[in-house]
Amino acid sequence: MLRRVLRRTVSGFMAGILISIGGCVFLSCREIQGIGYVAGAVLFSVALLCICIKGYALFTGKVGFLPEKHDREAVAELLLALLGNTLAVFLFGLCLRYAIPAIGAGAEAVCAAKLTQTLPGTLVRAVMCGILMYLAVSIYRDKKQLVGILFCIPVFILAGFEHSIADMFYFAAAGNLTGRSLLYLVLVVVGNGVGGVLLPLLAMLGRDRT
Secondary structure, eight states: OHHHHHHHHHHHHHHHHHHHHHHHHHHHHTTSTTTHHHHHHHHHHHHHHHHHHHTOOOHHHHGGGTTTOOSHHHHHHHHHHHHHHHHHHHHHHHHHHHHOHHHHHHHHHHHHHHTTSOHHHHHHHHHHHHHHHHHHHHHHHHHOOSHHHHHHHHHHHHTTOOOHHHHHHHHHHHTOOOHHHHHHHHHHHHHHHHHHHHHHHHHHHHHHHO
């Protein structure tokens, strides 16, 4: 039992490391004049590409499959993935803040802008990101194609949608760990979860009526 818990948490931790790398390259590229922001959004997709290919556990990639399997084991696996993701992005966010000061400065600007959003607005942005994350991972899982990842990841970033694990990295890298930022992050986790299960639930409802 303990070994299984550790294995699933470590898998989530490894996914969190890759999200940290994606967040780092996005923050670095956004400072480049011209197409830097777009380049950062595109290059962020390397994180989910590697996560899917290696089979690591990312909360936003797994939550959309709860409607298919939602027993105690599946819920526990999802929560352990979230735990591993959270530990990794906070650890690497704090480390990179001091290792690469420009990353910390960029994260501060990003997080300051995020905290100007209304709570309902943040929730909607998170739901939309959850939908795109489900599509990216499900297309890879069902079709063994990377096109969903290569398009859905830049789309959610360029559209201004909110990804909970990436946001955790940004807030850690910004050194912004206040009560307000934690409330923001909890809201984004909830929104990603709602968005992730939305299309699968609607698809199940459609099947039930036909």
